[in-house]
Amino acid sequence: MDQREAPLVAALAAYRERGLLPFHTPGHKGGRAAPPPLDTLWGPGLWQMDLTEVPGLDDLHAPRGAIKRAQELAARAFGAEESFFLVNGSSAGIMAMLGAVCNPGDEIIVPRNCHRSVTAGLILSGAVPVYLPPPVLPSFGIPLGIRARDVEEALEKHPRAKAVLVVTPSYYGICSDLAPIASAAHSRDIPLLVDGAHGPHLGFHPALPAGALAAGADLVVHSTHKVLTSLTQSSLLHRQGRRIDRERLAHMLRLVQTSSPSYLLMASLDACRRQLALEGRMLLDRLLALAREVRERIGTLPGLAVLGPEDLCRDFALDPTRLTVNVQGAGFGGPEAAAFLREQGVQPEMADPANVVFILTVGDDAATAEGLVGALAALAAARKPGRGSRKVPEALPLPPLRLPPREAVFAPRERVPLARARNRIAGEEIVPYPPGIPLLNPGEEITPEVIEAFAELRAAGVEFQGLADPAGAEIAVLKL
Numbered sequence: 001m002d003q004r005e006a007p008l009v010a011a012l013a014a015y016r017e018r019g020l021l022p023f024h025t026p027g028h029k030g031g032r033a034a035p036p037p038l039d040t041l042w043g044p045g046l047w048q049m050d051l052t053e054v055p056g057l058d059d060l061h062a063p064r065g066a067i068k069r070a071q072e073l074a075a076r077a078f079g080a081e082e083s084f085f086l087v088n089g090s091s092a093g094i095m096a097m098l099g100a101v102c103n104p105g106d107e108i109i110v111p112r113n114c115h116r117s118v119t120a121g122l123i124l125s126g127a128v129p130v131y132l133p134p135p136v137l138p139s140f141g142i143p144l145g146i147r148a149r150d151v152e153e154a155l156e157k158h159p160r161a162k163a164v165l166v167v168t169p170s171y172y173g174i175c176s177d178l179a180p181i182a183s184a185a186h187s188r189d190i191p192l193l194v195d196g197a198h199g200p201h202l203g204f205h206p207a208l209p210a211g212a213l214a215a216g217a218d219l220v221v222h223s224t225h226k227v228l229t230s231l232t233q234s235s236l237l238h239r240q241g242r243r244i245d246r247e248r249l250a251h252m253l254r255l256v257q258t259s260s261p262s263y264l265l266m267a268s269l270d271a272c273r274r275q276l277a278l279e280g281r282m283l284l285d286r287l288l289a290l291a292r293e294v295r296e297r298i299g300t301l302p303g304l305a306v307l308g309p310e311d312l313c314r315d316f317a318l319d320p321t322r323l324t325v326n327v328q329g330a331g332f333g334g335p336e337a338a339a340f341l342r343e344q345g346v347q348p349e350m351a352d353p354a355n356v357v358f359i360l361t362v363g364d365d366a367a368t369a370e371g372l373v374g375a376l377a378a379l380a381a382a383r384k385p386g387r388g389s390r391k392v393p394e395a396l397p398l399p400p401l402r403l404p405p406r407e408a409v410f411a412p413r414e415r416v417p418l419a420r421a422r423n424r425i426a427g428e429e430i431v432p433y434p435p436g437i438p439l440l441n442p443g444e445e446i447t448p449e450v451i452e453a454f455a456e457l458r459a460a461g462v463e464f465q466g467l468a469d470p471a472g473a474e475i476a477v478l479k480l
């Protein structure tokens with residue numbers, strides 16, 4: 001296969017070239033009725049390529065032409081047997097993965113620090129989670145990854161589990177050692193599903209940790225939009241091996257993806273794959289050199305600590321392009337530091353109570369690196385004496401699961417003040433966002449620890465998703 005091709009991009013360009021009168025969707029008709037100011041802000045090329053399933057442009061849900069070929073090229077580039085374009089982010093891929101391997105009532109091993117799309121997959125599939133609490137790195141107050149021995153132990157206790165799901169890399173760039181986890185799952189003939197939303201670049205450079213497919217994962221999602229160069233919301237789902245029923249997977253994808261997939265998103269996936277296949281090694285060489293330099297310079301700033309491989313034990317590796325900077329030594333909390341950095345012209349990816357996280361990608365260069373180091377130097381200079389020894393936040397609590405998430409979501413409920421919700425069963429989730437890792441999921445007991453952790457996170461300035469009451473004073477609980 002020739003990775004210089006970009007069949008979907010070519011098909012869109014050819015369609016535009018033909019100049020057919022478009023008596024079909026979308027209603028803006030190639031930009032003729034594009035609403036101002038986006039008509040000029042976006043330019044004609046973008047509007048003209050926002051097309052739909054007309055002859056020559058194939059159909060995502062029954063691909064036979066340009067999309068099929070583009071997906072095959074992606075599979076080849078990423079080392080999968082088959083790849084699927086996702087137009088609703090990795091979230092859709094994760095929901096489809098769970099639906100493809102779990103029936104209602106089936107157990108699945110999942111780390112507790114999984115993204116809320118895993119909860120959505122549990123609700124849609126009816127699967128029951130067996131949560132693995134990840135070990136915590138005390139110096140940064142962040143979850144580490146999952147170890148093979150934890151998975152082995154969980155599989156001993158839950159021999160009927162239908163799959164193992166691992167999140168790697170984490171939001172903080174921490175990578176679990178997947179090969180022994182894959183062996184543990186495969187020795188019981190169950191699949192390993194990997195939420196690799198943050199890792200589509202892994203495996204494309206020898207200095208990066210190995211990719212999930214090379215380690216033997218059966219299904220992997222990649223948010224190419226997060227760290228590579230496709231448009232926001234576009235992602236990939238990869239499959240390999242005989243443990244996944246590919247027809248059922250394709251069916252699940254039809255359930256969770258729109259019937260009007262955006263050709264802009266899909267074309268960006270095609271072009272992103274081409275760029276990665278042709279220039280990935282060179283671009284990543286440059287990025288890794290930049291990341292090394294930035295890490296070294298931030299490491300010299302007083303009061304700031306950058307998460308490095310030396311902070312991790314041998315069980316875990318680190319994606320060097322992800323920068324987690326602990327700001328507590330400078331007397332700041334994460335959200336407070338993030339606000340300070342915004343004033344300096346730098347927008348981080350996220351902040352937790354102790355850390356600020358930055359994503360470096362092939363879109364960075366010496367100028368953006370300089371801007372980041374300069375803003376962090378200003379933060380270090382604004383150090384608040386006497387506030388340097390704050391408590392590092394503990395791991396999030398793991399409340400007992402009293403009802404499978406699906407049953408909890410459909411059960412009768414009432415709203416009560418959070419302070420009076422103690423020991424009730426949650427009907428909705430509480431999710432600090434970012435990173436989108438649930439503090440509480442539907443079906444879980446609202447323990448005093450959950451109420452306390454929620455109050456602490458709020459006080460630290462963390463934002464939340466999930467609760468219908470934005471003030472967080474009330475929560476939906478089950479009427480049981």
Ligand SMILES: Cc1ncc(COP(=O)(O)O)c(C=O)c1O
Nearest residue numbers: 088089090091115195197223235
């Ligand atoms: C670990 C993890 N998994 C999955 C997702 C969902 O990815 P997407 O935004 O592509 O739907 C995210 C998004 O932040 C994430 O952090």
